[in-house]
Amino acid sequence: MAKKIFVLGGDGFCGWPTALHLSELGHEVVIIDNLSRRRIDAELGVHSLTPIAMVDQRLDAWHQVSGRTIRFHYLDVAQDYARLLALLAEERPEVIVHFAEQRAAPYSMRGPTEKRYTVNNNVGGTHNVLTALVACDLDAHLVHLGTMGVYGYGGAGFEIPEGYLTVQIHDDAGAPHDWEILYPTRPGSVYHMTKSIDQLLFQFYAQNDRLRITDLHQGIVWGTQTAETRRHPALINRFDYEGEYGTVLNRFLVQAALGHPLTVHGTGGQTRAFLNIQDTVRCIALAVAHPPERGDRVKIINQIAESLRVRDLARLVSDLTGAAIEYLPNPRKEAAENDLDVSNATFRALGLDPILLTDGLLAETLEISARYADRVDQRHIPARTAWTREQQAALDQAGPIETIRPVLPGVAGAGR
DSSP states (O other), X not given: OOOEEEEETTTSTTHHHXXXXXXXXXXXXXEEEOOHHHHHHHXXXXXXXXXOOOHHHHHHHHHHHHSOOOEEEEOOTTTOHHHHHHHHHHHOOSEEEEOOSOOOHHHHTSOHHHHHHHHHHHHHHHHHHXXXXXXXXXXXXXXXXXXXXXXXXXXXXXXXXXXXXXXXXEOTTSOEEEEEEEOOOOOSSHHHHHHHHHHHHHHHHHHHHOOEEEEEEEOEEEOOOOTTGGGSGGGOOOOOOSTTTOOHHHHHHHHHHHTOOEEEETTSBOEEEEEEHHHHHHHHHHHHHSOOOTTOOOEEEXXXXXXXXXXXXXXXXXXXXXXXXXXXXXXXXXXXXXOOOBXXXXXXXXXXXXXXXXXXXXXXXXXXXXXXXXXXXXXXXXXXOXXXXXXXXXXXXXXXXXXXXXXXXXXXXXXX
């Protein structure tokens, strides 16, 4: 059944293809965005690898190829509560998909300004949405894009469940009692900390005001295009490759296309969860179609396809392209090695058959990397933001720890 859906942050990397996909499914989609991601590009002196059209051009192109209309409101949900409240009261959407948060861990650790902005924007925006839903008595389903990073990356030694953990506590008489708690958070950056705070806000408003909330703990997204963004040049999705916003696999593919070594930080033993952008939009649509009941606990779903160590990911790309692998000091404060075993049972049960890294779509992303290689500013490829002052000093002084060159010549990008 078609619904009216607000997509907060609908101009961004995940928000834009999601808005198109929901529109293609027949929903009435309204994008709410303050275009902050475009302003951060200007602040950092970098731009998307792919050329991003202006918002009105994007929306016109979508109407041209689909016959469907997506409306747009320029609005900062963290700063303009009065307008947000008025808009919700007037439009009364049935679903709110919430992407309107600063999404990069390295950016959130750049310095005091970025740390404060990330907390004020992310936590303030989320709380404004929740209070506005209560204030205008709107029974809308809130679908929030969270992160696997709330669980931390310490290696639990067992499969991480979907949001909740059953623990046994013994009372004073020694009798055991089973309690269900939120899985203990262990954020690794200010960005991940804001997503952990979001969890507590959701828990409170679900139990206190009976809001219907789904919180999606998503892994690292790779790829760029979806079925909808391929339909017109002005619809192309953004592709971040630099050290602040570029996710690890997309960065590797750009580096390979340029003949630049793949930069692995530390041992490369960090295990991360991955998901293709096409599965991101499918998962959002599945979450929209399966809301919790009013009065239910927060519905937490792990949104991942597979887990892989960073060094193994680098070897996969190196085998595909012939790129060398360069090991650099790690700017992050994290374990050198970790395991990550994560349940994705809910989306599997709903019919998701996720795209895996071995399914051949790396070649498509590599082709996009090569097509727009002339737009790369190589000065921005290295990750330069460190988590502590000591790490920053070491990062500023150190060169590569080790460079591994493939034995066999590669294909795309080799020798460029």
